Amino acid sequence: MLLNQLSSLFVFLLVTLSTALKSIVPPKTALIYDSKITNIEEYTKLLTYLKDELNLKLSTYEYNSEDLSIFKNGELNYQNLIIFPTKARNLGAKGSIKGLDLVEFFNKGGDVFAITSPQGVSESVRNFYNQLGIYPSPKNHELVDHFNGLEETDKLIKLSAENNLVLQNNIIESVEGIEFQGSSSLISNNPQIFPIVQASTTSYTKNSQGDDDSRPWTVGKEGYLTVGFQGLNNARSLWLGDISQLNDSKLGSFGENLLKWTFQFKNILKSIDVSHNHISGESYEDRQYKVKDEIEYKITLQEYDGQVWKPTSIDDLQFEIKLIDPYYRLNLSEISSSAFSTTYGVKFAIPDRHGVYTLQTIYKRPGYSFIEEAEVLSIRHLANDEYPRSWEITNSWVYLTSSIVVFTAWFAFVIIFIYIKDDKSNAKKNK
Amino acid sequence: MAIVKRTPAAENSAPVVPSSTPSSKSKSNVVADFQSSLETTINSYFKTLTPRLKLIDLFLAFLVTVALIQFIFVIVVGNFPFNAFLAGFISTVGQFVLTVSLRLQSVNHKEFGISPERALGDYVFASLILHFIIYHFIN
Numbered sequence A: 001m002l003l004n005q006l007s008s009l010f011v012f013l014l015v016t017l018s019t020a021l022k023s024i025v026p027p028k029t030a031l032i033y034d035s036k037i038t039n040i041e042e043y044t045k046l047l048t049y050l051k052d053e054l055n056l057k058l059s060t061y062e063y064n065s066e067d068l069s070i071f072k073n074g075e076l077n078y079q080n081l082i083i084f085p086t087k088a089r090n091l092g093a094k095g096s097i098k099g100l101d102l103v104e105f106f107n108k109g110g111d112v113f114a115i116t117s118p119q120g121v122s123e124s125v126r127n128f129y130n131q132l133g134i135y136p137s138p139k140n141h142e143l144v145d146h147f148n149g150l151e152e153t154d155k156l157i158k159l160s161a162e163n164n165l166v167l168q169n170n171i172i173e174s175v176e177g178i179e180f181q182g183s184s185s186l187i188s189n190n191p192q193i194f195p196i197v198q199a200s201t202t203s204y205t206k207n208s209q210g211d212d213d214s215r216p217w218t219v220g221k222e223g224y225l226t227v228g229f230q231g232l233n234n235a236r237s238l239w240l241g242d243i244s245q246l247n248d249s250k251l252g253s254f255g256e257n258l259l260k261w262t263f264q265f266k267n268i269l270k271s272i273d274v275s276h277n278h279i280s281g282e283s284y285e286d287r288q289y290k291v292k293d294e295i296e297y298k299i300t301l302q303e304y305d306g307q308v309w310k311p312t313s314i315d316d317l318q319f320e321i322k323l324i325d326p327y328y329r330l331n332l333s334e335i336s337s338s339a340f341s342t343t344y345g346v347k348f349a350i351p352d353r354h355g356v357y358t359l360q361t362i363y364k365r366p367g368y369s370f371i372e373e374a375e376v377l378s379i380r381h382l383a384n385d386e387y388p389r390s391w392e393i394t395n396s397w398v399y400l401t402s403s404i405v406v407f408t409a410w411f412a413f414v415i416i417f418i419y420i421k422d423d424k425s426n427a428k429k430n431k
Numbered sequence B: 001m002a003i004v005k006r007t008p009a010a011e012n013s014a015p016v017v018p019s020s021t022p023s024s025k026s027k028s029n030v031v032a033d034f035q036s037s038l039e040t041t042i043n044s045y046f047k048t049l050t051p052r053l054k055l056i057d058l059f060l061a062f063l064v065t066v067a068l069i070q071f072i073f074v075i076v077v078g079n080f081p082f083n084a085f086l087a088g089f090i091s092t093v094g095q096f097v098l099t100v101s102l103r104l105q106s107v108n109h110k111e112f113g114i115s116p117e118r119a120l121g122d123y124v125f126a127s128l129i130l131h132f133i134i135y136h137f138i139n
Helices: A001-023 A040-053 A097-106 A123-132 A253-262 A398-420 A423-430 B008-016 B022-048 B052-078 B080-107 B117-135
Strands: A028-033 A057-062 A080-083 A111-115 A134-136 A142-146 A185-188 A193-198 A203-207 A224-230 A235-240 A267-280 A294-304 A318-322 A325-331 A331-339 A342-349 A355-363 A369-378
Touching: A028 A040, A057 B008, A097 A111, A097 A123, A111 A123, A111 A253, A123 A134, A123 A235, A134 A224, A185 A224, A224 A253, A235 A253, A253 A331, A267 A355, A267 A369, A325 A342, A398 B052, A398 B117, B022 B117, B052 B080, B080 B117
Parallel strands: A028 A057, A028 A080, A080 A111, A111 A235
Antiparallel strands: A134 A185, A142 A203, A193 A224, A224 A235, A267 A294, A294 A342, A318 A325, A318 A355, A331 A342, A355 A369
């Protein structure tokens, strides 16, 4: 018993320690660039921002550096990757980091922030994004907009909220004053893709080097200039079509918000507690749920703003109780709020059908971490002595009375039948 | 039927259809036949009626009434305690069947080859089993 308690205390301490360490130890971040395209000297503001503001442990690598390996002993060597445009086909020493390696990195929880440009689209990055359903324009393809262009070639494009901002992307609020020059991409209809900045109706993406008859990569609003992607493991990736948004002259709230979102400093939701019990307060273990029982379901959420965990302000959280299809899909409403979390809850009656149910809360909104909480419970039917007796149901009084009356009348009938025997001879005579 | 008695219904039908076609004639004949056979039946019923049979028939009519009341109730109000309805309804139906059997056996006890006393004993025994089951089923 004591040993048990000690070990659970030990586990608790370990878990607390590891979470504490995670927040104290800065996430390792690798910035990969190609000096043939990018002069890293022009990105000092970016490096300072990552190191000092976001408090990341940053190392920068030439794309083919011998020291660059994204895995170490099968685990992630870095939490975050920033990949600048590169001319090379593959990244890493001797092209060791391929697209599928980046997919594996992402699947293991690493966050990837990659930029491609008309000058450099490496196979690795392109293959990685193609796996996610994002198709960046190939090398030499440039976005052109003759209506919103700022210079003679119309390749430097002024973005505006009505033309370019994807509404309710929850990642950036404004694109005012941004001058964009670079690539665009096509995207699939995967709901995990969060488009952030869209190309305007009057724009197209075309190969600027080859013959003019080549088909454009994107036309009008099918092109996207900034696209986010969040895996079901809540790892994040962001594709950006213009490297200059991060350089010293342009880096502003746009680029910073994208970095913060990708590296999990923004829009992080977490459920820290899920509980349910009888309205009376008894738990499922105390008294198993049966059909029509009144239950209260509660879920506690937190949101991370980059520094601290704080209460959430969600008003569209829903809860489902389902067998195969949901029986109920109920709105969860806020019932209490502490300094660092918000508790949502709902009271409901279990459906009048026994079976193995799933109690689940799924919250998936663009730009926010996905929340999926599911618990499988068996709900029993009424035991044979839990149904109401018939005399407790007023309707059955009619039937009870009639059956008693029938019995009484029958009894009287039999008595009278015996006592009017003498008429029997009469009947015989008549016959 | 050898003796066709002119009933008021048959007389009334004559003026309504002056040129009596064969079909209307046979129709009025059928009505007359039916009425006369009905009268014969009723007459013979009352002729052979003993107080005991009268008692049985009264009891049967009572059972039908109770069954009807329950049936109307279940249609109007709904069948929620369905087992209770079934029990109540079956008690009347079952009792009806048993009582009809008693009536048949006491009238034709020679054909059945059992004495009226034996018939009554069977009847009481079967009825007790019926009501025993009813009281369990009604919950």
